[in-house]
């Protein structure tokens with residue numbers, strides 16, 4: 112028997128255990144067996160991918176960028192969730208702020224999530240600069256409450272929103288997933304409102320080194336993509352993992368903005 | 383209203399495994415937002431009282447998931463049990479219907495039975511079981527059976543002791559196709575059977591089985607045994623007897639006594655532990671045939687329309703399964 116493909120994932124919620132047990136069980140009937148290992152942060156996970164401890168890493172976009180930079184591109188993205196193709200960053204402020212564009216934030220305070228969160232810290236800074244705001248034009252308050260997990264827990268974004276509600280910041284930048292989870296500005300219309308939304312970009316992907324043989328990669332990806340929303344057990348796993356309906360092939364252009372932001376902000380490729 | 387309530391909810395729920403629940407402190411005026419957030423985010427608002435809301439984390443298994451975990455022929459509302467009457471010629475000590483010659487008849491009647499079966503068949507019922515009491519006490523049982531068989535395969539549960547005279551003629555009038563008799567015989571020899579069911583009853587039940595077989599009916603034999611009574615030897619002798627009569631092994635059933643009715647000990651059954659099998663008596667629709675006398679398992683007093691009662695049973699079953707999954711996870715540690 113060949114060794115199962117070993118997939119690494121970061122444990123950012125108790126649900127990662129049922130999620131990955133479910134995916135492992137799904138692959139038990141498939142062409143390539145797999146097992147999983149959980150890490151406490153993306154730094155360790157990328158190290159483990161690079162040193163061969165795991166064959167595949169379920170990476171955030173920043174972990175993907177760092178893997179590409181550390182391997183000089185000798186890696187590949189295998190697949191992603193449908194939601195990862197259309198990720199966005201939202202800027203919100205207290206209802207009635209009158210903000211209509213990022214330029215309105217000149218002289219204001221903006222709350223950001225953990226500094227290793229692409230959606231709530233790295234890309235927002237890029238968007239602010241693109242809107243013509245230089246360092247010093249805006250006061251940034253960083254809430255690093257889920258550092259290491261690249262903002263996956265949503266915790267730092269929630270803390271950043273609290274700063275806005277408590278009038279310690281004028282606006283907040285957060286991932287569209289967290290914005291959806293809090294009910295956008297519909298559940299508490301008197302509290303918060305969205306005033307700017309970024310273009311779509313890519314979020315997580317399954318990352319492997321380019322040494323992963325095609326004979327394993329191909330059937331594994333095909334079997335992953337065959338997971339069905341219409342099968343109750345498979346759907347349970349997909350819902351837990353936050354898919355809208357299906358696994359998809361990656362679109363690497365969706366990472367260009369983050370590569371640019373990492374370069375501009377000189378975010379290190381190592382931890 | 384607290385401005386942070388939604389953030390508090392997201393944060394607390396975010397640390398939970400799906401299916402687990404948490405208590406969240408709330409302020410006056412938060413109830414509506416909490417309910418709307420749960421609905422929208424796919425979590426279940428378990429309760430909301432005073433300054434506390436209890437929320438169960440989703441995604442919760444939907445009906446399709448629960449259904450996938452239950453064999454298709456056990457999905458609630460697939461089998462329909464009908465208590466034709468409650469009186470009986472016997473007074474077995476473990477009778478879950480508390481039947482006896484003194485028990486009031488509480489008869490459903492041929493017309494209501496026909497309507498129940500027709501409505502049930504249109505709503506997913508694929509098999510009907512007529513039970514009691516002793517259905518053969520009813521002198522129109524042949525007509526009832528014929529009407530049921532027009533819709534779905536039907537089984538009559540009987541003690542098999544009344545196949546004589548007029549009732550034998552009634553038996554002969556019953557269809558052979560789509561119909562089976564399930565006759566109770568608790569042991570391979572008289573002692574054990576007669577202990578629970580009365581002297582001479584084993585011999586007469588065996589005679590009833592022979593009569594039914596000779597008349598060309600499909601006969602299933604069901605043994606109801608207390609824990610400890612069904613040793614390997616007894617089970618082997620039971621099968622040998624029935625094999626000798628030419629009864630198929632799949633028609634030889636052995637089941638434990640349920641702790642209901644007159645039984646003081648047996649397997650404890652609760653609404654939550656049973657896969658429901660919709661059961662109708664003259665008094666209402668119940669969760670399961672072993673509890674057709676128990677108000678705690680009453681679903682509704684309204685027999686019609688039956689599809690509403692079946693839907694209610696399915697809805698409650700999905701709910702219990704969700705909660706049971708949660709409880710099972712909560713109590714699995716050493």
Ligand code: SF4
Pocket residue numbers: 470471472473474476477478479480481482514515516541
């Ligand atoms: S167990 Fe059956 S035979 Fe015995 S009293 Fe009850 S209904 Fe009658």
